[in-house]
Amino acid sequence: xxxVEQNSGPLSxxxxxxxxxxxxxxxxxxQSFFWYRQYSGxxxxxxxxxxxxxxKEDGRFTAxxxxxxxYVSLLIRDSQPSDSATYLCAVSRSSASKIIFGSGxxxxxxx
Amino acid sequence: xxxxxxxxxxxxxxxGQQVTLRCSPKSGHDTVSWYQQALGQGPQFIxxxxxxEERQRGNFPDRxxxxxxxxxxxELNVNALLLGDSALYLCASSRRQGFIRxxxxxxxxxxxxx
Numbered sequence: 001x002x003x004v005e006q007n008s009g010p011l012s013x014x015x016x017x018x019x020x021x022x023x024x025x026x027x028x029x030x031q032s033f034f035w036y037r038q039y040s041g042x043x044x045x046x047x048x049x050x051x052x053x054x055x056k057e058d059g060r061f062t063a064x065x066x067x068x069x070x071y072v073s074l075l076i077r078d079s080q081p082s083d084s085a086t087y088l089c090a091v092s093r094s095s096a097s098k099i100i101f102g103s104g105x106x107x108x109x110x111x
Numbered sequence: 112x113x114x115x116x117x118x119x120x121x122x123x124x125x126x127g128q129q130v131t132l133r134c135s136p137k138s139g140h141d142t143v144s145w146y147q148q149a150l151g152q153g154p155q156f157i158x159x160x161x162x163x164e165e166r167q168r169g170n171f172p173d174r175x176x177x178x179x180x181x182x183x184x185x186e187l188n189v190n191a192l193l194l195g196d197s198a199l200y201l202c203a204s205s206r207r208q209g210f211i212r213x214x215x216x217x218x219x220x221x222x223x224x225x
Contacts, residue, residue, distance in 0.1 A: 004153075032212045043201055043216040044154065051212075088153050096207055098144065098167050099214055101153030 001026055004102035006089050012108045019076040021105050023089030026070065033065055034099065035074045036088040044088055048074060079109045113138060115204050115217035123223045124192050132187040132220045136204030142166075143185040144214060145177060146201040154201055160185050161207050189222075197224045 004025050013019040021035075032051055036044035048063040050056045050072070056063045062075040072091075076083055086104040116135045124130050136143050142161045146154035156169035160179035179185045183204075189196055199221050203214040 034213065036216075043199075043219045046213055046215060049213050090153075092212065094212070096142075096161075096166070098156040098159060098169065099203075100156065101146075103151070103153045 002102070003027060003100045004089055004091055006087075006102035006105045008103060009106035010108050011105055012110055013079050015079060015081060015109055015111050017079055019079045019083065019107055019109070021074040021076075021087050021089075021107065023072045023074075023102055024070055025072070025089075025091045025100075027091065027093070027100075028067075028070065029093050030067075030070075030091040031094055032092045032097075032099075033063070033072045034090040034092075035061075035063060035072075036090060036101075038086045038088055038104065040085075076107075081109050081111060083107060084109045115202060115215055117200075117202050117217035117220050119220060120218065121221045121223075123225060125225055126192055126194060128192050129188065129190045130192060130222060132189075132200050132202075132222075133184065134187070134202030134204075134217055135184045136202075137215055140204035140206050140215075141183050142205045142207045143179060143183065144203045144205070145185070145187045146203065146216075147171070148199040148201055148219075150198075157187070192224045194224050197222060 035048040038044045050063040064073045088104045089102040092099045144159040145157040148154040158168045202217045205214040
């Protein structure tokens with residue numbers, strides 16, 4: 001079992017719709033959860049972090065965390081073509097810990 | 112406020128050679144982590160430096176070594192290069208203390224081993 005699992009996609013979503021990206025993790029001690037966006041040929045860019053159960057909203061992005069189910073998700077509202085990228089889910093145990101990444105989900109927003 | 116910087120951006124080496132990659136952390140950050148990202152995969156943790164010492168290490172052989180300088184910048188060295196070392200090498204910086212736990216990545220160094 002991988003430590004952080006994501007569907008590789010591609011996930012195709014029409015422009016203006018809600019894109020839903022999901023991630024599960026195996027380490028119950030994980031305390032910090034991150035979503036990174038990575039455009040082809042570029043480095044990962046942090047878009048959301050979440051530490052407590054529930055929802056966290058930032059603009060068009062909402063991160064959802066359920067520690068009991070070991071599940072993290074990212075919702076992107078009003079999807080734009082510029083949202084087309086690979087989204088990496090990442091977890092860590094503490095501020096001093098390494099971050100463990102999933103393999104990423106490719107998201108494609110179709111006009 | 113300068114972000115994380117890395118050099119060089121691209122590098123081509125031959126099998127058996129050695130390579131050194133460099134990273135300067137974001138202003139205010141004291142911890143540097145290095146990752147290797149193969150095509151189509153997520154970044155894999157190599158090691159982390161704080162206070163000029165290696166604090167954690169991932170599943171990478173001793174051919175991979177590093178250093179952190181007093182100004183928090185860091186180097187990644189890879190000896191006896193293999194074809195499989197071809198990847199994007201990413202440096203991420205963070206602040207070890209406090210509640211903020213995010214790591215921010217530099218632009219990466221694309222290493223090609225022929």
